Amino acid sequence: MNNLSVSEKKQLQLPRNFLRVLIPLILLLGVCILASLAFGSRIVGWADLMDGLFHPEVLTHEANVVRQRIVRTIFCLMCGAALGVSGALMQSVTRNPIADPSILGVNTGASLFVVCGIAFFNISSANEYIWLAIAGAILTSIFVFGIGSMGSGGATPLKLVLAGAATSAILSSLVVAVMIPRSNVMDQFRFWQVGSVGSGNWDSIATFVPFLIIGLLIAVFTGPGLNALALGDEVAKGLGVRTGTIRLVAALGAVLLCGAATALAGPIGFIGLLATHVIRLLIGPDLRYIIPMSALTGAIILTVSDVLGRLLGSPGELEVGIVTAFVGAPILILITMKAKMRAL
Template sequence: MKRSRVIAIYLVSIVILGLCVFVSLAWGSKSVPFSQVINALQNNNDTSFSVLVVRERIPRTVFSIMAGASLGISGALMQSITRNPIADPSILGVNTGASLFVVIGIAFFNINSANHYIWLALLGAGVTAVFVYVIASLGNGSMTPIKLALSGAATSAVLSSFVSAVILPRSQVMDAFRFWQVGSVSGATWDSITLILPFVIIGVIISLASIPALNVLALGDEVATGLGAKTGVIRLVCAIAGVMLSGATTAIAGPIGFIGLMIPHSIRLIFGSNLKGIVPLSAIGGAALLIISDVLGRVIGSPGEIQVGIITAFLGAPILVIIARKAKVRAI
């Protein structure tokens, strides 16, 4: 792809993300003129109602950018290490593992704070990813993408049963868990953003640093091994980065689906198989999609709101069907 076209794609993507941010600050159950949005960002002394509304939406929008970018990058990593073009963080059971540990915390340790959820979610996601990796490595031969995907699917199914077993006999746990399980960015605060920021930064750095290795891995395990790449180490490191990104986001927002699956796959259809373009654009696209989904949930559900996890499912499912109909899904 020509350099000029690549630059144009990046510029258009950034402009679209910027427009999404302004829309998020301006639209909702209470619409605010764009002039008031600019005023709220520039004038700290203004305490009018519209300005206060905008300022209340800033943490939510910032978190949406972080969460959407994290899920987009995580999906791109999972698709690359499994060589499955429609994989997402759930392929390793990451979301289910995070959910199980959060449920255990709510049920047996009376944990009800998002600041505590993050440690449980990260621990659950990490333990599950390691377990799946070990299971996929057992048996004859080394770990393969198919074994990894099958191990993740089987583990996710088992953990989902454990989640049901814990919450069904406990109505109070179900009430606390069901709002988190749907997926929402409404609980985002500056404290929660600060809490997950180190995990997001580390995950992004690892992801960007792993791009050359992932491009080698895309040539196939035999070719990559012949070139001196340690395929197992590459997959492990990228899986850790994906776990950090999706686990931190899941802890605060709940398991939001389709972004990690749909965005990287869509970018790949446009940009090809080069991870130098897929990873950054997946971050931008994931952030834009999550912001717009949140805005739609607020506008459609006014004066309340529809959780963003429901909106991403409604947006993601038909778009993914269209992609599957118009494109030949093949191994990466």
């Protein structure tokens, strides 16, 4: 340790307030998991909760309800983590403080491919959804970045958001055009489109796991390079970073995470935006720590939104995509007003 340079020692130091933020977040995550298992159209008591978790021989209705909610909770945590990390990567790659899959049109591109698959190829399984959604997300990302890069100044934050908004509007119109003449497609698609984790099952989780692992590994390994990119391309090149490669690989990780989550849970917005901004505000700009903390925060936000949707919509449920949009839209307006569209 004594042989390390001053800059190397600084790199090994934890960000300010890291442990003060990490410990409460872990505790909050535990509370969210218990709330997700206990609350819904039927509220389960502590004893029944413990029976459902630790006593498989107990076969009461309440214990069975808890066991059914375990799958939903795990699926919710995975989707929230994926969307949180995807938002962190997108903001870093584009150097745009309000970049998010829903804002840049990536979710809508995934939606278009899924609805076309339902309408023209009669797809219905999670495996088919996920590949179509990822393909749509990748092509939409390339298109939005290409449009946003045109003209003087390259891909500025403002141009990327405008390109994403315009692309999202066009693709949404195409989604409607495909659905309207096909009532059966509309019935199947409308439940997916609103964004919900209630359809999650063990097959969905098994399908999601490889994409989640690959996306998280990409995020972790590109974090140091993205930190260098935040200093500017010239500085990053001087530090030996291949800027084009880092951007491409990080963007691929973001699209994998976003596309997989969107395919299985529907286009849930604002999770990446909220999670990353909260963590950046609390611990600073270091992507090596923002990425895992955004995963944790995204899981918390989505789980809380799911619980709120179940409570507010009782005896039915309010889909989580509606809850996140209701909460996220005002926060997006505040962030936009304060950020004034400047780059990260």
